[in-house]
Amino acid sequence: MKLSTKSRYGIATIYDLAMHYGQGPISLKSIAQRQLISENYLEQLIGPLRKSGLVRSVRGPQGGYSLTKSPDKISVGNIIEIMEGPILPADCLSGDNGDINSSCTRINICVTRNIFSKLKDSMDAVLDSITIADLLEENKPQGD
Amino acid sequence: MKLSTKSRYGIATIYDLAMHYGQGPISLKSIAQRQLISENYLEQLIGPLRKSGLVRSVRGPQGGYSLTKSPDKISVGNIIEIMEGPILPADCLSGDNGDINSSCTRINICVTRNIFSKLKDSMDAVLDSITIADLLEENKPQGD
DNA sequence: ATTAAATCCGAGTATGTCGCTAGGTTTTGT
DNA sequence: ACAAAACCTAGCGACATACTCGGATTTAAT
Numbered sequence: 001m002k003l004s005t006k007s008r009y010g011i012a013t014i015y016d017l018a019m020h021y022g023q024g025p026i027s028l029k030s031i032a033q034r035q036l037i038s039e040n041y042l043e044q045l046i047g048p049l050r051k052s053g054l055v056r057s058v059r060g061p062q063g064g065y066s067l068t069k070s071p072d073k074i075s076v077g078n079i080i081e082i083m084e085g086p087i088l089p090a091d092c093l094s095g096d097n098g099d100i101n102s103s104c105t106r107i108n109i110c111v112t113r114n115i116f117s118k119l120k121d122s123m124d125a126v127l128d129s130i131t132i133a134d135l136l137e138e139n140k141p142q143g144d
Numbered sequence: 145m146k147l148s149t150k151s152r153y154g155i156a157t158i159y160d161l162a163m164h165y166g167q168g169p170i171s172l173k174s175i176a177q178r179q180l181i182s183e184n185y186l187e188q189l190i191g192p193l194r195k196s197g198l199v200r201s202v203r204g205p206q207g208g209y210s211l212t213k214s215p216d217k218i219s220v221g222n223i224i225e226i227m228e229g230p231i232l233p234a235d236c237l238s239g240d241n242g243d244i245n246s247s248c249t250r251i252n253i254c255v256t257r258n259i260f261s262k263l264k265d266s267m268d269a270v271l272d273s274i275t276i277a278d279l280l281e282e283n284k285p286q287g288d
Numbered sequence: 289a290t291t292a293a294a295t296c297c298g299a300g301t302a303t304g305t306c307g308c309t310a311g312g313t314t315t316t317g318t
Numbered sequence: 319a320c321a322a323a324a325c326c327t328a329g330c331g332a333c334a335t336a337c338t339c340g341g342a343t344t345t346a347a348t
Contacts, residue, residue: 001147001224001231001267004335008234008256015255027294041337043296050295060345061293076259080145087145090152111159111279112152115220115271122270123145126263135255148306171323185308187325194324204316205322 009037009045010083011076018071018132025064052082071136077127087123089116153181153189154227155220162215162276169208196226215280221271231267234260
């Protein structure tokens with residue numbers, strides 16, 4: 001039960017962009033260097049962030065990426081959902097109006113459904129409550 | 145971000161055993177049939193449950209499995225930990241005294257660490273609060 | 289116009305996990 | 319002895335992760 005590095009890298013990337021918010025486009029190369037992420041890999045990860053509209057790109061030299069909204073409008077849950085899809089502890093939670101998929105039958109249907117539903121709610125609550133602005137605040141050099 | 149079927153099957157299995165608590169050993173075959181799980185697969189899954197001491201086995205004909213403690217002493221978190229290992233949203237939470245592994249360096253250490261630490265706490269709280277006895281209660285035929 | 293910096297795109301690869309199947313060995317009640 | 323059950327191990331196809339690599343495209347700077 002773990003999140004992949006995609007989420008971590010995604011958060012690190014948005015965090016990095018947030019540190020340079022309003023300073024024009026930031027190149028992937030520099031983000032990769034600061035955050036110690038493979039540039040090639042990061043190239044793939046930024047795709048979804050761009051397609052989701054969280055990030056905007058400028059091509060050509062001096063190009064790069066920038067946030068489309070201010071850091072306090074972006075939650076960690078937001079990024080994780082983009083990078084890994086919705087938090088679904090179990091498949092049978094997928095249907096909006098409670099589809100029950102084939103493997104989720106018999107006696108234990110409601111049992112596990114309820115558990116995973118509660119789990120999801122609790123996870124979403126935590127992740128949606130933390131914004132990138134919070135992270136900036138936490139990590140201020142001499143915030144105190 | 146999802147749990148594997150191992151957790152679900154594990155919970156279903158313990159739940160099934162709980163329904164027959166105090167009735168002597170229950171065969172895997174019958175559990176597999178009731179819970180609609182492949183018997184061969186379940187055979188593998190029960191191993192960890194036995195090794196963890198949650199379940200006791202009796203070999204030979206009329207053999208099977210039974211719980212070693214009463215259902216109210218077993219939490220869902222308990223089972224999930226056995227089936228999938230500890231809930232570790234990110235690798236860097238693994239060390240007990242806060243080891244920081246190689247990939248978790250630089251600026252974003254504390255950032256993501258804190259997030260995932262909060263997430264873990266919240267997940268553990270939910271999962272540890274639900275016991276198998278709770279599930280039995282929830283699913284009583286005419287509990288009302 | 290050329291160059292070069294950067295985004296973009298898609299293919300490939302090694303490793304691991306999942307969810308099984310399959311076949312065998314051992315124990316033990318009847 | 320027989321058979322029912324637990325036990326053990328190997329393998330397999332599909333998929334995801336975490337990458338690398340090669341190139342195509344855009345575009346600012348010279």
